[in-house]
Amino acid sequence: MKHKVATTINGRGRQDEVEARLLLVHYIRDVAGLTGTHVGCDTSQCGACTVLVDGKAIKSCTMFAVQAEGHQITTIEGLADGDNLHPIQQAFWDEHGLQCGYCTPGFIMAAKYLLDTNPSPSDDEIRKGLEGNLCRCTGYVNIIKAVKTASQVMGGAAQSKPADVGQPVGQPTAGS
Amino acid sequence: MAISKMIGAKIHRREDPRLVSGGGRYMDDFKRPNTTYAAFIRSPYAHAKIRMIDPAEARQAPGVVAIFTAQDFEGVLTGPAPVAPAFVAEKHTVPDRPPLPRDEVVYQGQPVAVVIAESKAEAADAAALVHVDYEPLPAVMDLEKALDPSSPKAHTALPDNIAWDLVYNADADASFAEAEVTVKERILQQRLAPTPMETRSVMAEWSPHEGSMTLWLSNQGPHFIRLFVGGALGLPENRMRVISPDVGGGFGAKICPYPEDYVVPAAAKILKRPVKWTESRTESIQVTTHGRGQIFDVEVAGLKDGTLLGMKVTQYLDAGAYIGTFGAFQACACLLAGGGYKWKQIAARTIGVLTNKVSTDPYRGAGRPEATHLVERMVDIFAREIGMDPAAVRKKNFVQPGDFPYTQNFGLVMDSGDYERSLDKAMEIVGYEQLRKEQEEGRKQGRYLGIGLSTWIEICGFGPAAATAPATGGIGLVESAQVRVYPTGSVTVWTGTHSHGQGHETTFSQIVADTLGIPYDQIEIKHGDTGEGTAFGFGTYGSRSLAVGGMAIRMASQKVVDKAKKIAAHSFEAAEEDVVFEGGDFYVKGSPDNRRKIQEVAFEAYGAALPEGMEQGLEAVAYFDPPNFVWPFGAHICVVEVDPETGAVEMLKYVAVDDCGNVINPMIVEGQLHGGIAQGIAQALFEEVVYAEDGSLRTGTLLDYAIPTANEMPPLTLDSTVTPSPTNALGVKGIGEAGTIAASGAVINAIVDALSPLGVRHVDMPASPDRLWKQLQEHRTGLEGYHAVAVADTPEVDDAPRRGGPESELPGSLDEGEIGKTGGQAEPGSDGSPQEGPRHQEDYDQ
Numbered sequence A: 001m002k003h004k005v006a007t008t009i010n011g012r013g014r015q016d017e018v019e020a021r022l023l024l025v026h027y028i029r030d031v032a033g034l035t036g037t038h039v040g041c042d043t044s045q046c047g048a049c050t051v052l053v054d055g056k057a058i059k060s061c062t063m064f065a066v067q068a069e070g071h072q073i074t075t076i077e078g079l080a081d082g083d084n085l086h087p088i089q090q091a092f093w094d095e096h097g098l099q100c101g102y103c104t105p106g107f108i109m110a111a112k113y114l115l116d117t118n119p120s121p122s123d124d125e126i127r128k129g130l131e132g133n134l135c136r137c138t139g140y141v142n143i144i145k146a147v148k149t150a151s152q153v154m155g156g157a158a159q160s161k162p163a164d165v166g167q168p169v170g171q172p173t174a175g176s
Numbered sequence B: 001m002a003i004s005k006m007i008g009a010k011i012h013r014r015e016d017p018r019l020v021s022g023g024g025r026y027m028d029d030f031k032r033p034n035t036t037y038a039a040f041i042r043s044p045y046a047h048a049k050i051r052m053i054d055p056a057e058a059r060q061a062p063g064v065v066a067i068f069t070a071q072d073f074e075g076v077l078t079g080p081a082p083v084a085p086a087f088v089a090e091k092h093t094v095p096d097r098p099p100l101p102r103d104e105v106v107y108q109g110q111p112v113a114v115v116i117a118e119s120k121a122e123a124a125d126a127a128a129l130v131h132v133d134y135e136p137l138p139a140v141m142d143l144e145k146a147l148d149p150s151s152p153k154a155h156t157a158l159p160d161n162i163a164w165d166l167v168y169n170a171d172a173d174a175s176f177a178e179a180e181v182t183v184k185e186r187i188l189q190q191r192l193a194p195t196p197m198e199t200r201s202v203m204a205e206w207s208p209h210e211g212s213m214t215l216w217l218s219n220q221g222p223h224f225i226r227l228f229v230g231g232a233l234g235l236p237e238n239r240m241r242v243i244s245p246d247v248g249g250g251f252g253a254k255i256c257p258y259p260e261d262y263v264v265p266a267a268a269k270i271l272k273r274p275v276k277w278t279e280s281r282t283e284s285i286q287v288t289t290h291g292r293g294q295i296f297d298v299e300v301a302g303l304k305d306g307t308l309l310g311m312k313v314t315q316y317l318d319a320g321a322y323i324g325t326f327g328a329f330q331a332c333a334c335l336l337a338g339g340g341y342k343w344k345q346i347a348a349r350t351i352g353v354l355t356n357k358v359s360t361d362p363y364r365g366a367g368r369p370e371a372t373h374l375v376e377r378m379v380d381i382f383a384r385e386i387g388m389d390p391a392a393v394r395k396k397n398f399v400q401p402g403d404f405p406y407t408q409n410f411g412l413v414m415d416s417g418d419y420e421r422s423l424d425k426a427m428e429i430v431g432y433e434q435l436r437k438e439q440e441e442g443r444k445q446g447r448y449l450g451i452g453l454s455t456w457i458e459i460c461g462f463g464p465a466a467a468t469a470p471a472t473g474g475i476g477l478v479e480s481a482q483v484r485v486y487p488t489g490s491v492t493v494w495t496g497t498h499s500h501g502q503g504h505e506t507t508f509s510q511i512v513a514d515t516l517g518i519p520y521d522q523i524e525i526k527h528g529d530t531g532e533g534t535a536f537g538f539g540t541y542g543s544r545s546l547a548v549g550g551m552a553i554r555m556a557s558q559k560v561v562d563k564a565k566k567i568a569a570h571s572f573e574a575a576e577e578d579v580v581f582e583g584g585d586f587y588v589k590g591s592p593d594n595r596r597k598i599q600e601v602a603f604e605a606y607g608a609a610l611p612e613g614m615e616q617g618l619e620a621v622a623y624f625d626p627p628n629f630v631w632p633f634g635a636h637i638c639v640v641e642v643d644p645e646t647g648a649v650e651m652l653k654y655v656a657v658d659d660c661g662n663v664i665n666p667m668i669v670e671g672q673l674h675g676g677i678a679q680g681i682a683q684a685l686f687e688e689v690v691y692a693e694d695g696s697l698r699t700g701t702l703l704d705y706a707i708p709t710a711n712e713m714p715p716l717t718l719d720s721t722v723t724p725s726p727t728n729a730l731g732v733k734g735i736g737e738a739g740t741i742a743a744s745g746a747v748i749n750a751i752v753d754a755l756s757p758l759g760v761r762h763v764d765m766p767a768s769p770d771r772l773w774k775q776l777q778e779h780r781t782g783l784e785g786y787h788a789v790a791v792a793d794t795p796e797v798d799d800a801p802r803r804g805g806p807e808s809e810l811p812g813s814l815d816e817g818e819i820g821k822t823g824g825q826a827e828p829g830s831d832g833s834p835q836e837g838p839r840h841q842e843d844y845d846q
Helices: A024-031 A086-093 A105-116 A124-130 A139-160 B118-126 B173-177 B222-233 B259-271 B281-287 B327-335 B367-388 B390-397 B420-428 B434-443 B467-471 B504-516 B545-572 B598-605 B664-683 B738-758 B769-779 B788-791
Strands: A002-009 A010-017 A050-053 A055-059 A071-074 B036-042 B048-054 B064-067 B109-116 B131-136 B162-170 B181-190 B203-208 B212-217 B240-243 B277-278 B291-302 B308-320 B345-352 B448-457 B479-485 B489-497 B523-526 B577-580 B585-588 B619-624 B633-643 B648-659 B717-718
Touching: A002 A055, A010 A024, A024 B738, A024 B788, A050 A105, A050 B738, A055 A105, A086 A105, A105 A124, A105 A139, A105 B717, A124 A139, A139 B240, B036 B259, B036 B281, B048 B109, B064 B118, B109 B118, B109 B259, B162 B327, B162 B367, B173 B308, B173 B345, B203 B259, B212 B222, B212 B259, B212 B619, B222 B240, B222 B259, B240 B345, B240 B648, B291 B327, B291 B367, B308 B327, B327 B345, B327 B367, B345 B434, B367 B390, B367 B434, B367 B738, B390 B420, B390 B448, B390 B619, B420 B434, B420 B448, B420 B648, B420 B717, B434 B448, B448 B738, B479 B504, B479 B545, B489 B545, B489 B738, B504 B523, B504 B545, B545 B585, B545 B619, B585 B598, B585 B788, B633 B738, B633 B788, B648 B664, B648 B738, B648 B769, B664 B717, B664 B738, B738 B769
Parallel strands: A002 A071, B036 B277, B212 B240, B308 B345, B489 B523, B648 B717
Antiparallel strands: A002 A010, A050 A055, A050 A071, B036 B109, B048 B131, B064 B109, B162 B345, B181 B291, B203 B212, B203 B277, B291 B308, B448 B633, B479 B489, B479 B619, B577 B585, B633 B648
């Protein structure tokens, strides 16, 4: 039996009929066709599928698509402002914060939430804020540097909400 | 070489804008019209007979297109998966590895059947309905027990579990006779799961009208896959196209062809519909090749003044149930066991052992981390035995800069190095002398600081055709490149290497920009598609892409310049030898103001005014066959504090001074080192593939298999020296594996150094708090006295039997006969060789 689900992804509303068991990550990838969100494990350890749901970083393999009903989802494809990279994307590029790039969208989305909730995190707060994401290439050195750089570039702007982000569904935890 | 602007510059990667934007295209992002999806039915047993496979119920499930077992591929797939001779040309027993087994499964997770359905979910649902009746058989899980003639066999039809048994150098007796001191140790290399963040994924489409196959897969060397899988499908190269798009990490686990790589295209051919399969992480940890899985018995002989004389090393290598395609490459640990030191003699023997586990195959470093770890451990044990500083022992024995090219004990020629310089630099950065003082002070207060050195070397840049063709079954691991300059001066370069995160699109463009004098952003690099560009490429592994592939690109670019120079000379009406090429411009000697840009010459190259007899076009193909391997090196120093009450290790500092010759892009070199060091630290402290005795994998998810998070990584301090390689015109070596090769030794040496006042002499990996705490318990009857011990002298006797005591001595040490040749071998101690006593202090005395 299929269920109707209405969501907003990267600012665009959509309605689909999905199986109850369809995970949000597969909805994003296979139904909405946004393949920048990746699957790296099957036990919610790796964080490659991290997206923002109403502004909060969520591993999209931990939600069913039907649970996204009425929520605003932001994926990596929705982060840049047109052709201008988001400062976090730019910082990952500038600081060589990625190699194979597979974990990168998840890290960037987790970093987005971290900086939204804690605009000037310390190195330790960055490590803690990203502990739900695994990277096998970088040893995290340049990822931490990238988040630090992004926080500096974004300055106080990090606290203002992007246009497509609604009210957080839960209490901020990362870095607080 | 002209003065370059791009080579050596920190250029930000051109790959990144797409990768940070969700625009990367990894395997699972692709699909073709009318695609079907595969789900594999896998053995829950490590060893069992297949009595019957009953797909009847599954066939009724919604969306099922087909269910295939081994019989269904008869006539479609022929021949077993390949096994390269690598460093062991003559193997004792090579079990055939069919894509799907007919009647016996030999490792947990081995596929026995495949369901093809209209959707992923339907395939998975139906797979659960395929009934397989197994008759469980005893599994051989332990490397040591597997060597016992009475042990069950990994394959019921085989006479023993010996994959190979080879002595490289038999004799080191003279140097041991001369010795004042000998030390011995058993060093374990646990099994590791390479764990690229992108799992494997395969999709195949058969074109019945053309009789051709397109195979997409996440792989480090698509040309090799074409050779292997095309061969099994009976397809010549021009009917088999293999495409490997953006690859989400490989680390050696995406080199060999896997059963699924054969079954998916074979199913696509039968069904005449595209078939796609993407591995789950749980499948990946279970069935993607593992690395390491070795035991080394090592003995070192030396003099009390610190001179190293001889080494005897025996490697026992857990090959798994089948010998991995490049699994025997790991035997190179024997050939590199001497490290960067001078030895009179090294005797080495490698024994490959079949077990009921997934195959081991290259994992970042493949044999070289093992070699470095064992020699760096042994040098430390030797230094401690003679009461000498470990840095001083290293310096006393290093191959010196003036010795290069240096022919080491196994006949390999080390190209260049300055080992002492990198160690000095690392010691200065870390503040070695001061740290030793702090260590001394700390011990008085019950704090256990440890300083660990690892002065690593590496052989890489595979490699000379003459040396590698015998090790691959006939393919010389040279590299090819094609460089094409279009009429308006833009450039496409095809290379046979492939990137899985190394940033080749950037670094290779830097080389081409400097060689052609054409702006960097006018150059594109293409790789990963056998349907385009060069005839054959050899892939990316073994830190070879720059030193071999980069050189091929350089040579092809140079050929382009040579032709352009002829055209320019014709235009200038000058002799070719009078034409100068500089920064992208041609001019006649003495007339530097009258210049023609290479782009102008490129346009002419497609015109009518060419020198007589010259063909149009401006492109070239080059194959680079390096005259030798390249030998990067460096010195890593790790500083830890260990809490003896909990066994917890805190990493305080990590300094790495590495030398990979000339550097194309320092940012990328540093990134490679960061990631490499992380994987080495992970082996030292966290990761281990663990099986239960019955053959079940106990670390089958990322919950149980502990790859580090950002919290586990210490701050790294990197520096470098530059000793150009004389092996290639770029003067480059390799850096992809260096960090991993160096790091485990530095970390474990630091931990042992920290705990040596408590009687700890050696620590196995991973040095988890649990393992360290237990080991400390073995050394003390209790922890009550450890402060007292700490301030006293080093305990005289370490009398706690270690793992690897007499019961677990392996048969087949260097002095014994060739095991396996007779189909079985003597039990420990029953063959006339002396049975070893418990490992305690006396073992180190001579």
